[in-house]
Amino acid sequence: MTDTKSVLVIGGSSDIGHATALRYAKAGWRVMLAARDVEAAKRNADDIRTRSGVETSVQVLDVLQTGQLAGFVAGLPLLPDTVVCVVGELGDQLRAQTDPELATTIMRTNFEAPSLLLERFAQTFKQRGSGTIVGVSSVAGDRGRASNYYYGASKAGFSQFLSGLRNRLALAGKVRVVTVKPGFVRTRRTAHMKLPAPLTVDPDRVAEDIFRADVTKPRDVIYVARRFWLVMTIICALPESIFKRMRI
Numbered sequence: 001m002t003d004t005k006s007v008l009v010i011g012g013s014s015d016i017g018h019a020t021a022l023r024y025a026k027a028g029w030r031v032m033l034a035a036r037d038v039e040a041a042k043r044n045a046d047d048i049r050t051r052s053g054v055e056t057s058v059q060v061l062d063v064l065q066t067g068q069l070a071g072f073v074a075g076l077p078l079l080p081d082t083v084v085c086v087v088g089e090l091g092d093q094l095r096a097q098t099d100p101e102l103a104t105t106i107m108r109t110n111f112e113a114p115s116l117l118l119e120r121f122a123q124t125f126k127q128r129g130s131g132t133i134v135g136v137s138s139v140a141g142d143r144g145r146a147s148n149y150y151y152g153a154s155k156a157g158f159s160q161f162l163s164g165l166r167n168r169l170a171l172a173g174k175v176r177v178v179t180v181k182p183g184f185v186r187t188r189r190t191a192h193m194k195l196p197a198p199l200t201v202d203p204d205r206v207a208e209d210i211f212r213a214d215v216t217k218p219r220d221v222i223y224v225a226r227r228f229w230l231v232m233t234i235i236c237a238l239p240e241s242i243f244k245r246m247r248i
Contacts, residue, residue, distance in 0.1 A: 004028065004029070004030050005028075005029045005030070005081045005082070006029060006030040006031070006032065006078060006080040006081055006082075007021070007024045007029050007030070007031055007032070007080055007081065007082045007083070007084060008032045008033075008034060008059075008076070008080040008082070008083045008084070009021045009024075009031070009032070009033050009034065009083075009084045009086065010034045010035075010061065010063070010083065010084065010085040010086065010087055010114070010117065011034070011035060011085065011086035011087040011088070011136075012032075012033025012034055012035045012041045012044060012045075012058070013033070013035035013036070013037040013038075013040035013041040013044060014035075014086055015203045016086045016136065016182070016203045016206050016207070017033065017035070017044070017084075017086045018044040018047070018048070018203070019202075019203035019204050019206065019207035020084055020086065020203075020206070020207040020210050020211070021033055021044065021048055021056070022047075022048050022051065022052065022207065023204075023207040023208060023210070023211045024082075024211060025048050025051075025052035025054040025056065026051075026052050026054075027211065027215070028054065029054065029081075029082075030054060030055050030056075031045075031048060031054055031055070031056040031057070032056075032057050032058075032059055032076070032077075032080060033045055033056065033057070033058050033059065034058075034059040034060075034061040034072075035058070035059075035060075035061060036060075036061065036062040036063075038058060038060055041058045042058050045057065045058050057077070059072070059076065063087055063109070063113035063114060063117055064105075064108055064109065064113050066112070066113055066116050069113075069116055069117045069120055070120055072117075073117075073120045073121060073124060079124055079125075079128065079131075080131075081130070081131060081132065082131065082132040082133075082134065082214055083118070083121050083131070083132075083133055083134070084134040084136070084210060085114045085117070085118060085133075085134065085135050085136060086136045087109060087110075087113070087114050087136075088109065088110055088136065088138070088155075089105060089106050089109035089110055089151075090106075090148075090151055091103075091105070091106035091150060091151055093147060093148050093149065093150060093151070096150045097150075103150050106150045106151055106154060107150060107153070107154040107157075108154075109154075110151065110154035110155050110157075110158055111154040111155070111157040111158045111161070114135065114158060115157075115158060115161040118133055118135060118161075118162075118165065119165070121133055122165055122168075122169060122175070122177075125169075125175045126169060126173065126175055128173075129173035129174060129175070130173055130174040130175065131174070131175050131176075132175075132176045132177075132178065132214050133162075133165070133175070133176070133177045133178070134177075134178045134180060134210055134213070134214060135158060135161075135162045135177070135178070135179055135180065136180045136182065136206075136210075137155050137158045137159040137162065137179055137180065137181055138151070138152070138155040138159075138181055138182070138183075139181045139182075139183050139223065139228050139231075139232050140152035140155050140156075141153070141154075141155035141156030141157075141158065141159045141181075142156070142159075142181075142232040142235070142236055143232070143235050143236050143243070144156075145248050146247070146248070147248060159179055159181075162177055162178075162179045163179065165177050166179075166220060176214075176218065177220070178210070178213045178214065178219065178220060178221075178222065179220065179221045179222070180206070180209065180210055180213070180222045180224065181221070181222065181223050181224065181228070182201060182206045182224040182225065183200070183201060183223065183224060183225035183228040184200040184201070184225065200225065201224050201225050205224060206224050209222050209224050210222075235248075
């Protein structure tokens with residue numbers, strides 16, 4: 001038997017996944033990375049192992065293969081104390097408007113697939129009586145905008161799923177559900193984008209907030225870029241007659 005806690009990071013090949021797993025590893029947690037891009041996940045695992053000395057393993061997972069999700073959860077070497085889902089697909093809004101397959105991929109990757117997977121973990125955590133589920137959503141889901149409404153709509157659905165799941169599990173032992181809304185994040189995927197500095201954070205900042213919300217300062221909903229809470233509060237308060245005329 002061991003008292004070492006464990007975390008599973010779904011989307012472990014990403015920059016945010018890497019930073020989050022490393023933050024837990026530095027605290028002594030055993031780490032599992034799940035990803036479709038196994039080679040990238042293995043590189044992240046090697047880096048985490050080297051920098052922390054913590055056991056880090058890689059699990060193969062394509063979240064879009066929803067028929068395999070139950071088997072994935074059941075086949076894990078151990079049931080983690082915390083599962084962090086950072087899966088996401090920004091996609092191309094203009095292409096999605098005329099490409100139903102791309103639009104479907106965006107919506108399934110951001111909403112359907114992670115929701116179905118986290119529901120599986122919710123059931124197993126409830127049976128055990130403990131566990132933390134962390135879902136990384138987005139401020140884009142707070143209100144639909146012309147520039148990214150496929151991404152925003154799917155993230156809105158994911159945020160509502162997490163909210164409902166949190167409500168359902170509130171009285172189920174010690175099971176917690178945390179919603180994280182990072183805002184703009186400097187990653188390989190956003191390297192080509194011109195991001196507003198006051199509203200942009202690094203993956204390490206996202207990782208630190210996730211860890212604190214789980215371990216040191218429990219919270220339900222986190223806006224990582226704090227200013228974004230005020231920005232989105234104002235945007236959401238705008239009457240539709242005004243909002244629909246804005247180019248955002």
